[in-house]
Amino acid sequence: MTPVRHAAALLCASLAIATSFAHAGQAPGAAASADIPVSHRDRLYAAEQFSNTVSVTDPVDNKLLGVIRLGDPSPGNFSPLYKGQVLVHGMGFSPDHRTLAVVSIGSNSVTFIDTATNAVKHTTYVGRSPHEAFFTPDGKEVWVTVRGENYVSVIDAATFEEKTRIVTPAGPGMQIFSPDGKYGYVCSSFNPETVVIDTATKQIVGRVKQDSPFCPNIAATPDGRQVWFTLKDVGRTMVFDAKPPFAVIKSFDTGPITNHVNFAATKKGTFAYVTVGGLNQVKVFRTDDFSQVATIPVGKLPHGIWPSGDGSRIYVGLENADALAVIDTATNKVVGEVPIGQAPQAIAYVPNAVPEGDGLQGLQPLGVAGQAAHLTLVAVQGDKAGAPTSVTLFDQGLTQVLQASATGLEPKSPYVLALAEQPDGGGALQPLANFMTNPAGSAIVNAIGPIRQIVQSNAEASRRYLVIAPQVAGLPGKPVQVQGL
Known part of the structure; x- marks a missing residue:
């Protein structure tokens, strides 16, 4: 093989290697x-x-x-x-x-x-x-x-x-x-x-x-x-x-x-x-x-x-x-x-x-940046079906930043993220954050506090459960999503 042909062959080989990954x-x-x-x-x-x-x-x-x-x-x-x-x-x-x-x-x-x-x-x-x-x-x-x-x-x-x-x-x-x-x-x-x-x-x-x-x-x-x-x-x-x-x-x-x-x-x-x-x-x-x-x-x-x-x-x-x-x-x-x-x-x-x-x-x-608790809210039986709401409680020492990715709700409607006394959303509700859904019926909701200690407590008397409820005349209505167990 002549030097020119040898160089050309090497060039072609190198190009083939380069283009093997260069899409x-x-x-x-x-x-x-x-x-x-x-x-x-x-x-x-x-x-x-x-x-x-x-x-x-x-x-x-x-x-x-x-x-x-x-x-x-x-x-x-x-x-x-x-x-x-x-x-x-x-x-x-x-x-x-x-x-x-x-x-x-x-x-x-x-x-x-x-x-x-x-x-x-x-x-x-x-x-x-x-x-x-x-x-x-x-x-x-x-x-x-x-x-x-x-x-x-x-x-x-x-x-x-x-x-x-x-x-x-x-x-x-x-x-x-x-x-x-x-x-x-x-x-x-x-x-x-x-x-x-x-x-x-x-x-x-x-x-x-x-x-x-x-x-x-x-x-x-x-x-x-x-x-x-x-x-x-x-x-x-x-x-x-x-x-x-x-x-x-x-x-x-x-x-x-x-x-x-x-x-x-x-x-x-x-x-x-x-x-x-x-x-x-x-x-x-x-x-x-x-x-x-x-x-x-x-x-x-x-x-x-x-x-x-x-x-x-x-x-x-x-x-x-x-x-x-x-x-x-x-x-x-x-x-x-x-x-x-x-x-x-x-x-x-x-x-x-x-x-x-x-x-x-x-x-x-x-x-501590790797410490968080993860929960899910699911639709109440008989209410509008939708993708579950994911909730993460990001540890910040004794408190957590709560973030809920809320979905499956009515578009452009007022809701409240709250704590309920009972797993099915019954009893008195304690509001954590009011929010308005977007035109797709979803929202990102934030709150802060010692929430993990409350929703994951082993003491049944003090434990509460996360829920989402519509706002009716400025007050929480009947929950439409409840904390998954």
């Missing part, structure tokens, strides 16, 4: 980017709302390595002298995979973390109740949706200082960028309108009507053709053209408490994975004809979702199970689960996050 780039990257096989250098991060931690997982063996503690649980974070973060919630990462941006809603902050060392580089404080943050594809800016106000805060990624603000409809929920970096897509959590922003001029160049006001999450396909966003209040998902005139392509029901959406590019095509919290499922759709190809039971209240660097896995944060579910995209089956901190929200898979070393610096054990 297409994974979100948020471009389709032209090579896939990155799963390795011990990769990290899976989750922002955990009630333990105020970021969990760090090795995806090869689905092993929790530890947590980055950004703040204390309640009631320690109630102090006027408290300086940590509160309600750790949103998450994004830099294009070079070296920096994690973590949003804390309660302390109005974005914490920048070095992925190799787990050290906090800087904390930038922005406006009221920021929700999500993501880097522009060129890595020069970080856009933060300030959901409690009406703008996107644009932060210089080198100095971590705010450089400008982009005014949007009130309540911007999340932003994501087109893979080429030309557009920023910003949905709203308070107004039925998504806006498209030219990243160079910072001007709004397009508007997309949302079917409802409450969008928590938005994602762009790696091929740069589509943008998908979820509508949590009505349980729908919408798709629009990623390029002008940004026309709506599809709008369809996905289920109560539709949370996040993301993509996996595989040999069989590109698929959208949608977390449906009220059904404890992930639904899978083709991006070419929008047909549903799978329904995957994953666990209680699935929330954030992200693909591995090669699209072989999809990872799901289970908000009411304090865990990550691992989905094999070839079979669309759950193949693993990882215990993590309390109430995971956004998650992010960062390939090659730790280029050298073990990446264990600064990590702490799970500790």
Whole structure:
């Protein structure tokens, strides 16, 4: 074989090896980017709302390595002298995979973390109740949706200082960028309108009507053709053209408490994975004809979702199970689960996050962040059937934060979560939290107190039982859901 032919053969062989896993780039990257096989250098991060931690997982063996503690649980974070973060919630990462941006809603902050060392580089404080943050594809800016106000805060990624603000409809929920970096897509959590922003001029160049006001999450396909966003209040998902005139392509029901959406590019095509919290499922759709190809039971209240660097896995944060579910995209089956901190929200898979070393610096054990009790409320016999309500009691010392993922109720109706004297809901009711269901008949309900000690007490005289009852003339009516035994 001549040297030229030998070199050509080697080139062909190397290309064959490279393309054996390079189906297409994974979100948020471009389709032209090579896939990155799963390795011990990769990290899976989750922002955990009630333990105020970021969990760090090795995806090869689905092993929790530890947590980055950004703040204390309640009631320690109630102090006027408290300086940590509160309600750790949103998450994004830099294009070079070296920096994690973590949003804390309660302390109005974005914490920048070095992925190799787990050290906090800087904390930038922005406006009221920021929700999500993501880097522009060129890595020069970080856009933060300030959901409690009406703008996107644009932060210089080198100095971590705010450089400008982009005014949007009130309540911007999340932003994501087109893979080429030309557009920023910003949905709203308070107004039925998504806006498209030219990243160079910072001007709004397009508007997309949302079917409802409450969008928590938005994602762009790696091929740069589509943008998908979820509508949590009505349980729908919408798709629009990623390029002008940004026309709506599809709008369809996905289920109560539709949370996040993301993509996996595989040999069989590109698929959208949608977390449906009220059904404890992930639904899978083709991006070419929008047909549903799978329904995957994953666990209680699935929330954030992200693909591995090669699209072989999809990872799901289970908000009411304090865990990550691992989905094999070839079979669309759950193949693993990882215990993590309390109430995971956004998650992010960062390939090659730790280029050298073990990446264990600064990590702490799970500790109290892994302690929670799990309950279920079921429909009373003869009342409206529906998916059960999951309840988690997140330990915060002697007290717990209660979170109920309530479903199977009447739409747009007032209810009360209460303690009953009897297992069937009989006797006097002690209200814990009043709430209004959304148009899908669901709601996320929170309360705080020593509730676990009451609902799991061994002393029958003092034990009480969680129930959901409609409000009638401002008072609790007959319970329609009761605590499962």
